[in-house]
Amino acid sequence: MNANAIFFAALMATTAPAAYAADAAAADANTETNGAAAGEIIVTGQKSNRTLQETPASVAVVTSERIANESLLNVYDLLDRTPNLMVDGNRTTFSIRGIDAFSVSGGGDGALASVYLDGAVLPKVALTAGPLDLYDIAQVEVFRGPQSTVQGRNALAGAVIIRTADPSYDWSGRARLMISDKDGQRRAAAAIGGPLLDGEVAFRVAGEIARADGLIENVTVNRDGDRRKSETLRAKLMITPSAIAGLKIIATFMHDRHQRGTFYSEFDAPYDPRDRIATEDVPDIQTVESDIATLEIGYDLGSGFSLHSATNYSDILFRSLTDPDRSATPGQTSRVFDPSKTFQQELRLNIDKDWVHGLVGAYYLRDDNRDYFFEATQSLNLTRLGVDRQLLAMGLPPATVTAVMDLYGGVVPIRNSLSQPRLTENYAGFADLTFPVTDRFRINAGLRYDHETQDRGATQTVVIDRALPDPAHLPVPALAPIVTQLNALLRATAANANSVEPVRPVTYQAWLPKIGATYDIARDVSISVTAQRGYRSGGSGLNQQRAQAYDYDPEYTWNYEFAFRSEWFDRRLTLNANLYRIDWKDQQVSVQLTPGAVFDTQIVNAGKSQLYGFEIETSLRPAEGLNLYAGLGYSHTKFKEFIVNIGQLYQGAQGNEFARAPHWTVSGGATYRHASGLFANFNANYRSAFFQSTTEQEFRDIPGRTLVNARLGWEGEHFGAFLIVNNVFDVQKQSQFFIDFDNRTRGTLTEPRTIGLSFEGKF
Numbered sequence: 001m002n003a004n005a006i007f008f009a010a011l012m013a014t015t016a017p018a019a020y021a022a023d024a025a026a027a028d029a030n031t032e033t034n035g036a037a038a039g040e041i042i043v044t045g046q047k048s049n050r051t052l053q054e055t056p057a058s059v060a061v062v063t064s065e066r067i068a069n070e071s072l073l074n075v076y077d078l079l080d081r082t083p084n085l086m087v088d089g090n091r092t093t094f095s096i097r098g099i100d101a102f103s104v105s106g107g108g109d110g111a112l113a114s115v116y117l118d119g120a121v122l123p124k125v126a127l128t129a130g131p132l133d134l135y136d137i138a139q140v141e142v143f144r145g146p147q148s149t150v151q152g153r154n155a156l157a158g159a160v161i162i163r164t165a166d167p168s169y170d171w172s173g174r175a176r177l178m179i180s181d182k183d184g185q186r187r188a189a190a191a192i193g194g195p196l197l198d199g200e201v202a203f204r205v206a207g208e209i210a211r212a213d214g215l216i217e218n219v220t221v222n223r224d225g226d227r228r229k230s231e232t233l234r235a236k237l238m239i240t241p242s243a244i245a246g247l248k249i250i251a252t253f254m255h256d257r258h259q260r261g262t263f264y265s266e267f268d269a270p271y272d273p274r275d276r277i278a279t280e281d282v283p284d285i286q287t288v289e290s291d292i293a294t295l296e297i298g299y300d301l302g303s304g305f306s307l308h309s310a311t312n313y314s315d316i317l318f319r320s321l322t323d324p325d326r327s328a329t330p331g332q333t334s335r336v337f338d339p340s341k342t343f344q345q346e347l348r349l350n351i352d353k354d355w356v357h358g359l360v361g362a363y364y365l366r367d368d369n370r371d372y373f374f375e376a377t378q379s380l381n382l383t384r385l386g387v388d389r390q391l392l393a394m395g396l397p398p399a400t401v402t403a404v405m406d407l408y409g410g411v412v413p414i415r416n417s418l419s420q421p422r423l424t425e426n427y428a429g430f431a432d433l434t435f436p437v438t439d440r441f442r443i444n445a446g447l448r449y450d451h452e453t454q455d456r457g458a459t460q461t462v463v464i465d466r467a468l469p470d471p472a473h474l475p476v477p478a479l480a481p482i483v484t485q486l487n488a489l490l491r492a493t494a495a496n497a498n499s500v501e502p503v504r505p506v507t508y509q510a511w512l513p514k515i516g517a518t519y520d521i522a523r524d525v526s527i528s529v530t531a532q533r534g535y536r537s538g539g540s541g542l543n544q545q546r547a548q549a550y551d552y553d554p555e556y557t558w559n560y561e562f563a564f565r566s567e568w569f570d571r572r573l574t575l576n577a578n579l580y581r582i583d584w585k586d587q588q589v590s591v592q593l594t595p596g597a598v599f600d601t602q603i604v605n606a607g608k609s610q611l612y613g614f615e616i617e618t619s620l621r622p623a624e625g626l627n628l629y630a631g632l633g634y635s636h637t638k639f640k641e642f643i644v645n646i647g648q649l650y651q652g653a654q655g656n657e658f659a660r661a662p663h664w665t666v667s668g669g670a671t672y673r674h675a676s677g678l679f680a681n682f683n684a685n686y687r688s689a690f691f692q693s694t695t696e697q698e699f700r701d702i703p704g705r706t707l708v709n710a711r712l713g714w715e716g717e718h719f720g721a722f723l724i725v726n727n728v729f730d731v732q733k734q735s736q737f738f739i740d741f742d743n744r745t746r747g748t749l750t751e752p753r754t755i756g757l758s759f760e761g762k763f
Helices: 002-025 062-069 075-079 387-393 398-407 477-496
Strands: 058-063 085-087 094-096 115-118 137-144 156-164 172-180 186-197 201-212 228-239 247-260 285-302 306-323 335-350 359-370 375-382 411-419 421-434 439-462 498-520 525-536 540-545 548-552 557-566 573-592 601-623 626-642 664-673 679-685 706-715 719-726 734-739 745-749 754-760
Touching: 058 062, 058 601, 062 137, 075 085, 075 137, 075 156, 186 375, 306 398, 387 398, 387 477, 398 477, 439 540, 498 540, 498 548, 540 601, 548 601
Parallel strands: 115 156
Antiparallel strands: 058 137, 085 094, 137 156, 172 186, 172 754, 186 201, 201 228, 228 247, 247 285, 285 306, 306 335, 335 359, 335 375, 359 421, 375 411, 411 439, 421 439, 439 498, 498 525, 525 557, 540 548, 557 573, 573 601, 601 626, 626 664, 664 679, 679 706, 706 719, 719 754, 734 745
C-alpha cells in the first residue's frame, strides 16, 4: 500500500509542472464548448453525462470502434481484457478487483456486481448463456468499485453498463458474416436504421444468428458436448417531435435466445485435458430466453434542468437439463426452471447549473421469481452427507466404516424437488451532486436511501429412490446392527428434509452516502478523492438437510478511492489511474452445522476483509492511423476474520485471499489503419496465478497465462475482409478444475488457437 502511495505521489510531482507548461501553450482551438470535444468519450453509467476525464470513478470504457477492432463477440471477451477484471473458467461469472460478481465467501443470494443492458439489470442465470453478445453495441462501461449510490442494489463491487446503438436521422446499415475453425462457429448479423419521418421519428433494427459446434466432444453419446446457438433481434424507435421542443423518446425491444452445452471436460486418464472430452450420459443443455422492453423519456425543462424517465420490463427464463454426476453412469438427471420477471421505474431530475451539477431521483423495482423449480434424480455421496464422520464418532474403526460405506456403494439414491418462490420489491431515493467551489476545486456528495422487501418461501420433497441394504442379508452379518442404525438414520434424514416453509417477508434498509472532491492541477490534469459506502442486502435461505429456513443480515463496504486524470500533447496521450482501499464487514458466509455435511449448511454474517490495489490505463496516438493502448491492474484481497457462533466452517479462511482473485492483470494493444485500407490490430492480456478456493490455499493452483490475439485485413468505404486469430500462440492452461463426486478431476482450459474470417459491409 505504501509503495503504491509513493508511486502516485511521484507521478503527481513529475507531471504537474509539465501540465502547467502544456496548459500555457495550449491553443484556443482546443477549448471545449457546450459539452465534450469531438471524439471525447462520454460516460453515461452514472446517469449524468460526463467525459471520461471528468469521471473520478474507476471506469473502463470500450467503444464500438474497439469492439470492432478486436472482434469482441460477447461481454466476457471484453471483461477478460480489462484491468482488474477476471472471467471464470466456464464463463458464467466474473470478478472485479478480486470480488466475484456473486460470492466471495460462499454465502449470499444477491449479486455483488450487476450487468445492465439498456437499463435492464440481468439476473444471475442470464450470465450463463444470456444476451451478452456485442453486435451493434454503442458502448460498454465497466465500473470498478461500488456504484450503490446511483445504481443501488447489487452493485457493491461494481457494474457493467451495456448500451446498444441508438437510431439516428441519417440512413446507415451494416452486415457481417463470420466463420472460425476449431469451434465451428458461424455468425450472420445485420443492422439498419434511418428516418421514418425526418427530424421526428427514426428507427434501428439489428439481429444476429450464431451457431457453433463447440470444443468438447461427448464420447458417451457421440455428439458435440458444448454446442451453442443463439438468435437476437432488437428494434429501437426514437421520437423527437418538433411540436414539443426538448422531448426525446427512445423505445427498445429485444428478443434473445441463447443455448449452450456442458462446461467441463475430463482431466484424468485415459483422457488428456487437451482432448476436451466429456462423458455425461445425459447431455447438458442450458437455455436462456429473454424479452426486454425499455422506454426512455427525456425532456429539457430549460434553465439547466431536465427530466428523465426510464421504464423497463424484462421476462427472462432459464432452463437447464444436466447430469449431476457428469459420468457415463445412467440414472441421474436434474432440471431447473427459473423464470424472472422484472419491472423497473426510475425518474430523475438532472441539474446543470453554474453552482451545481448532478441529479436527484427515485427508483422502484419489482423482481418476480416465484415460479422457480428444481427436480432431480441423483445419488448423494455419503461422505458429502457426513455419514463417515458420524460413524467414526460412534467409535467404529476406520476399516469398519469403510466396509459399511461399501455396502451402499458410497451413495444413497434419492428423488428430490425444490420450489423456492421469491418476490423482491425495492424502493429508493437518491442524489448525486457536484458543487464547484472555485474554478479548480469541486466537491461531490451523494446519498441513497434503499428499502427492500423480499417475500421468500420453500417447499422441498426428498424420497429415497432405491432399497437400502437389508441387514438380514449381508455378506458380513456382524455389520447388521450398524446397517440397521444407518438405514434408520438415512430414512430419518430424508424425512426431515421434507418441508413446506410458508412465504414470509424479510425487510432491509440502508443509507448509502458518498463524499468526494476534485482538484484541477492544470487544464487537463486533475486529482480526486472519494469515500463511498457499498451494500448488499441480506436474505433468507433453506437448510436443505434440516429443511429449516433462516435469515441473514446485509453486508457493507467502505471504499476509499484516489483518482488521477490527465491528457497530454494536444490530447494525443491519455494517462489515468485509480488507487483504492476497501474495508468490508458482516460478510455473508456459508457454515456447516454438522461437520462434513455439505447439505447441512446455512449463511451467517461472519466475515471481515480488506482489499487494496490500483488501475492504470493509457492511450496514445503517436501518428496518423496508429493507436496504442494499455492497462495495468493490481488487486490484493485478504480475509481479516471469520468468526462464527453457530456450526463451524468447513475450513478456516482467516488470513486467506479471495478465490479467483489474481494479483496482476495487464492488457494492451495496437491498431493501425492505412489510407489504402490495410488494417491491423494486435492485442494481448495477462493474468497472474490465483487460488480457486477460499479455504485451501497451499499454492496458487490456477497458473498465470498470457493470450495474444490479432485481426488483419482490408477495409474500404463500404466493405471489409479480415483474418481473425485468437490465442495466437495456442496457450492451453487450466482455468478451473475440481475433484468431482466420483473422485475424477474435471474442469476447463483456456480456449485453443482459433482462426476465423469475417466479411463486413456498411453504408
